[in-house]
Amino acid sequence: MRGVTDDPARGASVRPLVVGLGHPARHDDALGLEIVERVHPRLGESGEARSCVSDGTELLDLWEGRELVVVVDAVRSGAAPGTVHRLEVTDLPVPPVFRITSTHNLSIADVVALARSLDRLPARLVIYGVEGERFDPGVGLSDRVAAAMATVVDQVLTEVRGPAPRDGDRGSGENGHA
Amino acid sequence: MSERTIAVNYIARVEGEGALRVRVHDRTVEEVQLKIFEPPRFFEAFLRGRSYREAPDITARICGICPVAYQMSSCNAMEQALGIPVTGPIRELRRLIYCGEWIESHALHVYLLHAPDFLGVPDAIQLAKVHPEAVQRGLALKKVGNALMTLLGGREIHPINVRVGGFYRCPSRDELEGIRPDLVRALHLAEETVRFAASLTFPKIEEDYEFVSMRHPDEYPLTEGDLVSNRGLRIPVSKYEEEFEEVHVPYANALQSVRKGGGAYLVGPLARYALNRDRLSSRARVLAQEVGLEPVVTNPYRSIIVRAVETVYACEEALRIIDAYRPPPEPFVPPPARLGPAVGAGISEAPRGVLYHRYRLDADGLIAEAKIVAPTSQNQKRIEDDVRGVVTRSLDLGDAALTDLCERAIRNHDPCISCATHFLDLELIRD
Numbered sequence: 001m002r003g004v005t006d007d008p009a010r011g012a013s014v015r016p017l018v019v020g021l022g023h024p025a026r027h028d029d030a031l032g033l034e035i036v037e038r039v040h041p042r043l044g045e046s047g048e049a050r051s052c053v054s055d056g057t058e059l060l061d062l063w064e065g066r067e068l069v070v071v072v073d074a075v076r077s078g079a080a081p082g083t084v085h086r087l088e089v090t091d092l093p094v095p096p097v098f099r100i101t102s103t104h105n106l107s108i109a110d111v112v113a114l115a116r117s118l119d120r121l122p123a124r125l126v127i128y129g130v131e132g133e134r135f136d137p138g139v140g141l142s143d144r145v146a147a148a149m150a151t152v153v154d155q156v157l158t159e160v161r162g163p164a165p166r167d168g169d170r171g172s173g174e175n176g177h178a
Numbered sequence: 179m180s181e182r183t184i185a186v187n188y189i190a191r192v193e194g195e196g197a198l199r200v201r202v203h204d205r206t207v208e209e210v211q212l213k214i215f216e217p218p219r220f221f222e223a224f225l226r227g228r229s230y231r232e233a234p235d236i237t238a239r240i241c242g243i244c245p246v247a248y249q250m251s252s253c254n255a256m257e258q259a260l261g262i263p264v265t266g267p268i269r270e271l272r273r274l275i276y277c278g279e280w281i282e283s284h285a286l287h288v289y290l291l292h293a294p295d296f297l298g299v300p301d302a303i304q305l306a307k308v309h310p311e312a313v314q315r316g317l318a319l320k321k322v323g324n325a326l327m328t329l330l331g332g333r334e335i336h337p338i339n340v341r342v343g344g345f346y347r348c349p350s351r352d353e354l355e356g357i358r359p360d361l362v363r364a365l366h367l368a369e370e371t372v373r374f375a376a377s378l379t380f381p382k383i384e385e386d387y388e389f390v391s392m393r394h395p396d397e398y399p400l401t402e403g404d405l406v407s408n409r410g411l412r413i414p415v416s417k418y419e420e421e422f423e424e425v426h427v428p429y430a431n432a433l434q435s436v437r438k439g440g441g442a443y444l445v446g447p448l449a450r451y452a453l454n455r456d457r458l459s460s461r462a463r464v465l466a467q468e469v470g471l472e473p474v475v476t477n478p479y480r481s482i483i484v485r486a487v488e489t490v491y492a493c494e495e496a497l498r499i500i501d502a503y504r505p506p507p508e509p510f511v512p513p514p515a516r517l518g519p520a521v522g523a524g525i526s527e528a529p530r531g532v533l534y535h536r537y538r539l540d541a542d543g544l545i546a547e548a549k550i551v552a553p554t555s556q557n558q559k560r561i562e563d564d565v566r567g568v569v570t571r572s573l574d575l576g577d578a579a580l581t582d583l584c585e586r587a588i589r590n591h592d593p594c595i596s597c598a599t600h601f602l603d604l605e606l607i608r609d
Contacts, residue, residue, distance in 0.1 A: 023239075023242065024239045025220065025221070025224075025239050025240070053239075053242040054242045054243065054324075055242065055243060055286055055290075057286065057290065057317060057320065058324065060317060061317075061321050061324070106290070106302070110301075110302075110303060113303040114302055114303050114306050114313070117303060117306035117307050117310065117313075118306050118310055118313060118314060118317075137219075137220035137221075138220055139224075
């Protein structure tokens with residue numbers, strides 16, 4: 001988790017945010033945190049990065065006022081380890097593949113549903129779920145998950161550096177659907 | 179003879195996951211097994227060979243909800259081993275960051291995990307639809323707890339500013355003043371939380387608990403004190419392992435903590451409140467009386483009110499510490515120049531109860547042995563007893579309703595199963 005900004009997201013910030021979820025000592029569950037480690041130094045002024053190892057509701061505060069948030073988490077759906085799932089959150093519920101609580105209290109799917117109920121989604125929310133292989137206590141990613149890292153880092157950086165979101169996006173579309 | 183089995187893939191709204199198996203035969207509950215697969219054994223092994231200095235940072239990673247508790251118990255143990263006295267403003271700052279963790283953890287449990295049980299909704303997401311103001315209040319309260327942890331810990335989760343002997347950097351008076359308005363607001367929210375919790379409807383159940391908590395001459399316990407119980411126990415932390423032992427339970431592939439020669443006991447808010455009510459701050463005590471909270475709460479469902487009262491306490495205590503704060507000349511007390519082989523035990527009151535650490539250090543200050551007993555390991559057997567009682571009293575209910583009651587009985591004690599386990603399957607067998 002070194003090198004990730006410590007600045008709390010207090011107050012509105014228009015810069016895109018990348019958040020990695022996970023547990024640092026649950027093997028592949030640390031993937032979101034590892035991705036953020038690698039993304040952070042390459043973001044420059046284009047965005048901010050944070051890791052989140054808590055219960056997930058912290059996300060609601062972190063993404064407050066953001067135009068774009070990219071969340072990276074490990075998932076477990078039965079797909080091949082290292083498989084990358086990408087989801088842009090819309091009015092539809094987050095599919096079950098993201099409903100893997102692993103060691104988090106609320107899954108990212110739960111947090112999105114909670115945020116939607118409370119009208120607290122960011123204008124745009126993109127979720128990357130990388131299929132993990134092992135979630136038992138211990139450190140180090142399994143090989144196939146580690147091999148997927150470079151691709152995911154590039155994809156996340158492309159999300160952040162892509163065309164700026166249109167003005168006036170907030171409050172429309174997926175935002176405000178309760 | 180018919181046998182019915184119900185499996186629920188996890189017990190919702192418990193931090194992390196685990197498994198519960200209940201077997202009923204001829205209207206008798208024959209077996210209740212709460213499986214907690216993974217106590218912090220990985221970390222105990224991981225710590226071996228590491229410097230004593232690393233224990234706070236490493237153990238903080240065990241739990242995403244209570245990292246400060248792990249830091250404080252490990253610091254207490256190391257400081258006891260090495261003879262490092264921590265007093266004055268540094269000690270106060272430790273209480274302050276701990277207040278942040280209590281506010282954060284209690285707000286999470288009260289509103290997002292426990293409240294749905296009383297309001298006829300399955301989870302926090304549905305609660306947010308029918309009572310959005312309650313969930314927003316909980317989230318606002320939790321945010322202030324996080325902010326306090328960030329201010330002192332350098333990071334909201336897994337604080338990195340805590341070290342053996344104190345802190346790497348202590349805040350200025352102005353920095354602490356800056357969070358004061360947030361804490362005043364949090365105190366109001368916490369007071370509303372007590373009224374909210376007290377307005378809920380509770381099943382009428384009383385349990386016969388042996389309560390175990392810390393006890394300090396002047397303070398509601400957080401970081402310092404002896405261990406006491408409502409059945410006459412009073413020991414310094416150094417005697418912990420003379421009174422408590424971990425026994426191996428094969429079905430859980432884990433250790434359960436029990437009183438030596440005795441049985442289950444309970445740590446956490448109910449125990450702290452029962453044994454330290456006279457140490458609460460003024461608003462917390464007055465509010466507890468105002469809402470009719472009994473001096474000793476033996477109805478586990480009413481723990482939601484006790485957590486709310488403790489949240490008021492944490493806000494008041496944080497404000498008291500901020501108002502009296504004078505930065506220390508040095509942010510930490512240095513270790514002795516010469517280390518030697520040493521053993522030290524430390525405890526603190528995690529939001530979920532007593533968290534015990536013991537370390538044996540070699541001549542170079544490297545960890546030769548680590549022992550960590552989490553609150554959930556200590557409560558596990560007592561939670562099984564609660565579940566046994568629930569099932570015994572409710573045998574005529576259908577499986578779904580009974581399963582729901584079992585889940586509630588577990589959630590009452592806010593087990594932090596993520597410290598200790600993975601998936602929770604509920605299996606109810608009637609034959």
